[in-house]
Amino acid sequence: MIRLQDVRKAYGAVEAVKGVSLEVRPGECFGLLGPNGAGKTTIARMLLCLTQADGGSISLFGQRVTRMPRELYRRIGVVFDSANLYDEITVVGNLQYAAASFGAPRSRVDEVIEQFGLGPHRNKKVRHLSKGLKQRTAIARAIIHNPELIILDEPTTGLDPDVAQEVRGILADLYRSGKTLLLISHIMQEVEQLCSRVAIIKDGRIAVMGSVSELRDQFASELVLKVRGNPKPVLDEAAQLGLRVVHHSGDSAQLAGAPAQVWTALRQLLSRDPDAQGIKEVHAAGPSLEEVYIRVVNGP
C-alpha cells in the first residue's frame, strides 16, 4: 500500500529524512514513533506529495508518485494536527462540503454522523465543539469518501485521557473494518494498542522496525522460564544455573535469567524430560515498548 525506498529530504542544511525505506501492507496499522524533529511529519508530507522528496522513491497503491494524482488522493484520508475543519461552519456543513469535494454520495454524511456519534452535535458550529468532538469530526471528515488508507499525525495529542481513549476506539474500529492506517504518534500506549508494526525514527533514519512483540524480544535482556509439574529439581539448581526464582507454588515455578542461562537450563530440563512434559512455556519477558523506545532514542 505504501513503499518508501531510500527516501531523503533536506531543508537547507537540515537533513530531516536520511534514507528511509519501509513498507506498509494492506490492512496494517503501522506506527511511526520518534522524538520531536525526528522526521515523522516530513515522511507523511512526502507520502502525500505535499513536500517533494530529494531522493529515493515513493509508491502508493503500487504506483510510483512524485505528485499526487486525483484518483490516488481519493483513496487516502488524512488527519493532521491542524484539524482541517471550517470553524464557522456546522459539523454537518463541514461534512457536506468534504463529501462534495471528494465526490462522495451525500448519504455518507449521515452515515459518518451516525458512525461517530455526532448526531446531537450536527448543527453546532465547529468552533463551539470540545477538542474531542472536533477530533471526531476531523476523522469523520477524513473518511467521508471511504478511503482505503488513512494517515494520522498525532490524532490524540492534547486530548484528555478519556477522550483520547475514545478516539483510539474509533481508530481501532477503522482498523478492524480493514482500513490501512499510518499512525504518527508519541504515545506508546496508543501505538502498543493499535499498531501491527512500528518504526522508531531517530535523526531522520529508521532506528528499529518490527511488530511490538518483535521489538520487545529484540531488546529483551532476560527470558522467563515457566515450569509446571514437578519444578523441584529446577528450583534446586536455579542458583547454580544462574536463574532467579520469580515465583513458585506446588506444581509450577517461574524463573528468570539472561537468555543464555535460560537456554542452558532448558536444555538440561529437556535432557531429563525429553517429552518436555514438565515445561509449560518459555517466553521472552521483554521490556515494554516505552522502555524499548527510551533505549533506542537515548542510545548511541
Ligand code: ATP
Ligand atoms: P514532531 O514530533 O515535533 O512533529 P517530526 O518527527 O514530525 O517532529 P519533522 O516535523 O518532520 O519531525 O521535522 C524534521 C526536521 O526538519 C526538524 O529538524 C524540523 O525542524 C525540520 N523541518 C521540518 N519542516 C521544515 C520546514 N518546512 N522548513 C525547515 N525545516 C523544517
